[in-house]
Amino acid sequence: MATEDNEVEDPRPLVLIHNLPSFKLPLQDRLITHFRLFDSLASPEASSVRALICVGPTPVTADTLDHLPSLRLVVGSSAGLDHVDLAECRRRGIAVTNSGDAYSENVADYAVALLLDVLRRVSAADRFVRSGLWPQMGEYPLGCKLGGKRIGIVGLGSIGSEVAKRLVAFGCTVAYNSRNKKPSVMYPYYANVHDLAVNSDVLIVCCALTNETHHIINKDVLTALGREGVIINVGRGALVDEKELVQFLVQGEIGGAGLDVFENEPKVPKELFALDNVVLSPHLAVLTPESFEALNKVIIANLKAFFSNKPLLSPFQQE
Numbered sequence: 001m002a003t004e005d006n007e008v009e010d011p012r013p014l015v016l017i018h019n020l021p022s023f024k025l026p027l028q029d030r031l032i033t034h035f036r037l038f039d040s041l042a043s044p045e046a047s048s049v050r051a052l053i054c055v056g057p058t059p060v061t062a063d064t065l066d067h068l069p070s071l072r073l074v075v076g077s078s079a080g081l082d083h084v085d086l087a088e089c090r091r092r093g094i095a096v097t098n099s100g101d102a103y104s105e106n107v108a109d110y111a112v113a114l115l116l117d118v119l120r121r122v123s124a125a126d127r128f129v130r131s132g133l134w135p136q137m138g139e140y141p142l143g144c145k146l147g148g149k150r151i152g153i154v155g156l157g158s159i160g161s162e163v164a165k166r167l168v169a170f171g172c173t174v175a176y177n178s179r180n181k182k183p184s185v186m187y188p189y190y191a192n193v194h195d196l197a198v199n200s201d202v203l204i205v206c207c208a209l210t211n212e213t214h215h216i217i218n219k220d221v222l223t224a225l226g227r228e229g230v231i232i233n234v235g236r237g238a239l240v241d242e243k244e245l246v247q248f249l250v251q252g253e254i255g256g257a258g259l260d261v262f263e264n265e266p267k268v269p270k271e272l273f274a275l276d277n278v279v280l281s282p283h284l285a286v287l288t289p290e291s292f293e294a295l296n297k298v299i300i301a302n303l304k305a306f307f308s309n310k311p312l313l314s315p316f317q318q319e
């Protein structure tokens with residue numbers, strides 16, 4: 001289409017990148033072939049932009065949305081969207097997408113890695129060798145076998161399902177808790193996490209953080225899991241009552257934990273540093289070059305679908 005002064009109007013839809021980092025995102029080059037990008041809520045384009053890409057855990061609040069009266073889509077770049085005011089988006093008719101399946105296999109791999117590490121004490125054994133203790137002390141305490149363990153998955157979404165698949169292959173049995181029972185899933189369902197814990201050796205926490213799931217792993221659940229029980233958290237720190245978990249671990253009232261996420265990141269409770277039955281990780285279960293590549297495809301597919309009035313690829317669903 002030609003404008004009055006005969007300049008050709010740019011047909012690419014406008015997209016806001018919310019909180020663009022100072023370095024260039026690899027995604028930008030690809031986005032730019034399809035979309036016109038800008039990066040400030042204060043830009044004149046903000047009043048007409050219909051889609052926003054939220055980089056990482058940048059908050060999207062009612063205040064953010066007030067700057068964007070025409071917004072109809074928030075494209076999240078993470079699996080969890082607890083930084084987005086979902087209720088406010090719903091109220092304003094704004095659709096929200098997340099990373100869909102892009103991270104699921106990577107997070108599931110990592111959950112299994114943490115669990116194997118806790119059970120077989122891989123990191124602790126590594127510290128034992130590196131610190132020169134092997135020749136002095138001889139044998140290292142035995143770890144436990146993974147196969148045969150009863151695994152309780154909290155949140156059987158895309159990530160939880162990948163975790164289940166992997167652990168079945170290791171010879172574990174799987175049961176789950178989700179907001180609703182999934183008719184197509186054969187694993188036993190527990191409507192509450194306490195009952196799941198009673199019937200599990202390990203709980204793997206992979207659900208979204210919401211008001212309902214905040215501290216879903218509390219004192220009662222930890223007690224139900226018992227002295228040999230293991231908690232793996234690859235969801236969000238606040239899914240677990242961290243103070244209680246630390247108490248249980250320090251007092252030996254729970255068998256161990258593998259934690260990729262914490263309530264006040266990057267702060268990690270110091271008491272955990274001395275415990276060899278705890279494996280600590282700096283919130284990186286989702287991060288691999290492969291998962292970024294998959295994420296970029298999901299982001300572009302969601303934007304293209306939105307601007308051509310097709311169904312979104314990964315509308316956010318709470319498990």
Ligand SMILES: O=CC(=O)O
Pocket residue numbers: 077078079080081099103235286
């Ligand atoms: O934690 C990472 C994510 O939610 O993608």
